[in-house]
Amino acid sequence: MADAPGTPNMRAALVGVDFGAVDFSASLEELALLASSAGAEPIDTITAKRNAPDPAYFVGSGKADEIGVAAKAAGAELVIFNHALSPAQQRNLERRLELRVIDRTSLILDIFAQRAKSHEGKLQVELAQLQHLATRLIRGWTHLERQKGGIGLRGPGETQLETDRRLIGERVKALRTRLAKLRKQHETQRRQRGRNNTFSVSLVGYTNAGKSTLFNTLTKAGVYVANQLFATLDTTSRRMYLGDQTGSVVISDTVGFVRELPHQLVAAFRATLEETIHADLLLHVVDGSSPVRMEQIEQVNEVLREIGADHIPQILVWNKIDAADLQPGVERDEHDKISRVFISARSGAGLDLLREAIVEAASSADRYPPSAVPGSSPENDEQDDAALDDDFDDAGESIPTSTHVGPH
DSSP states (O other), X not given: OOOOTTSOOEEEEEEEEESSOTTXXXXXXHHHHHHHHHTEEEEEEEEEEOSSOBTTXXXXXXXXXXXXXXHHHTTOSEEEESSOOOHHHHHHHXXXXXXXXXXXXXXXXXXXXXXXXXXXXXXXXHHHHHXXXXXXXXXXXXXXXXXXXXXXXXXXXXXXXXXXXHHHHHHHHHHHHHHHHHHHHHHHHHHXXXXXXXXXXXXEXXXXXXXXXXXXXXXXXXXXXOSSTTXXXXXXXXXXXXXXXXXXXXXXXXXXXXXXXXXXXXXXXXXXXXXXXXXXXXXXXXXXXXXTHHHHHHXXXXXXXXXXXXXXXXXXXXXXXXXXXXXXXXXXXXXXXXXEEEOOTTTOTXXXXXXXXXXXXXXXXXXXXXXXXXXXXXXXXXXXXXXXXXXXXXXXXXXXXXXXXXXO
């Protein structure tokens, strides 16, 4: 969707339908940020209220006509729905509005396609796109339903549409095979960390909660940070030394989450998200200044449940306390374990408390102290650091983990 450098952004009309959700306004604001992140220019927002989606047009025929008139009057070239549309609904809307229509899923896939930098990240995005495209091949391509002769590709009587579906299926199979190979490589890396008795920490959180900023502050990693959704997608892991008692821990920045994260992306990025599943501790970074932070926390926890990571010990990291007029501090649960730490990743306030919380979590984990690990020494730690950076920074095999599901 992004235009070439120097060209104006595509003008888009945004459409949101209120089905009674409490965070409807916040969801619309997020749609505008997503559209801007994709390279579109939101010029108008059209809302409607319904009890249930219309099977044919999602919004009903009358509202569809209203959207078409408003979008054309505003000079929109594109209409973006803040919902997942069925292939039939998308096709019917494009015919009625005489404008290009995309849904929230397609928008997020477009952003991921632009931001993926690593070899694995690109494979995962391509897989998600092809799975989404397979259900929409007929849209705008009705001429492909005719029987056509083919040389070398089609069997007797095979239509062009059937050929396209078969080729997509073959490509999907090849991508899954390559991703499975990368998954085995990551499992080998995790086993090596386990043999070295390395405590692993994964940063998770809603997009734009400040994960990458926190990661950079803790590890001096230099990960790209921007005030936009999904600023980075590729995972970065670094060692962080926490003193003689704890030694070094591995901390990983993972992909950010967002409302209604497309299932294709959750499935495609499962290998990346498994870095979260195998962590010893999750630092759930929360934008403490967001008025919908509780809903965002639940969205993240929902994805964690979906990937089987809801059993991992978790500490809520209440970030951006400077913007929320809060003070650094720590809260404990009924078992006297740290459950929440209040910090500002940008100013550094409270980071000493966060490091102490990680040390406490590592100390309570069922692990040997660094001195009990064979071959463990400060010199070996430095060698392991170099090897770890080589494992995780290789451009061809890096793990997509920045979640900036989403900007940090």
